[in-house]
Amino acid sequence: EVQLVESGGGLVQPGRSLKLSCAASGFTFSNYYMAWVRQAPKKGLEWVATISTSGSRTYYPDSVKGRFTISRDNAKSSLYLQMNSLKSEDTATYYCARRDGYNWFAYWGQGTLVTVSS
């Protein structure tokens, strides 16, 4: 059974940093692109980052480019999201997702809530 378990969320002040983690199991982690997708309270879905199987290629939308960094450790079957210079608009539940066929999100974690507030 595919499982994705996020951790690391919490309350953080504007301008500070936070690092999210996602532990994957039930599949060969190194064979799949992975991604982060977020959802602001009572809002829709927003893609945040994608990483290739080896980690050599990463992709971001303009809203987080230069502030967020996605990375992975295939030996540990883990995905990470380093978030710097956080803003109030980054407040959201962050989901780890397995990206199948390079182009759709087949499995999602339960999410971890990040609240950016002073």
Add this chain to the structure above:
Amino acid sequence: DVVMTQTPVSLSVSLGGQVSISCRSSQSLVHNNGNTYLSWYLQKPGQSPQLLIYKVSNRFSGISDRFSGSGSGTDFTLKISRVEPDDLGVYYCGQGTQYPDTFGAGTKLELK
């Protein structure tokens, strides 16, 4: 960026009924490789989104054949037949044809 427009915003249905949700993209979703990367997701209350349909009309593993996707180019439809209580929630379409991936604003399916 590709803008995804879903209609209606909300939908009321009786159990056992049928509904359709429309999703329109601001640009063609046909990829250079000939595939169309349009997906549908359901987010049940208090849960994470789950994949229902990928590449327009392919049902994901374990998804009932009551769910069907169709469309091409810029116009897509999700149909749900014989609606059950477990189908209630918010439905999102999403495109993965070009970066950034984008999603529709969602359609809330409620019981009449």
